[in-house]
Amino acid sequence: MQPLITNTQRDHLSVDCPDWKLMSSRDALQKTFVFKNFQEAFSCMSEIAVIAEELNHHPEWFNVWNRLDITLSTHDSDGLTLKDIQLAKAIDRICLKKLLEA
């Protein structure tokens, strides 16, 4: 079971994972991406799915048309671990690249 991230690591989240918000209701990170259209959003979801499988670490997400809400937490540890930070960085690489291409 992965250990939860330390308080120091939490303090650095705004730097390590910019624009990801610590949720108040649970130990999780949340971010919303807004794309040009559904096709762009779904294209990112498909790329994220590949990485999630490679990492064996999966997002909780909700998509409506061009909007993608992502929540990250480690279910086996019931909170935030380094795997969530690793996946958040991978998601930002995928999504921000797509948004810049738009």
Ligand SMILES: C[C@H](O)[C@H](O)[C@H]1CNC2=NC(N)=NC(=O)C2=N1
């Ligand atoms: C059995 C499987 O390896 C585990 O359920 C993995 C799969 N993906 C996962 N994803 C997330 N976010 N948290 C987990 O604890 C987790 N565990």
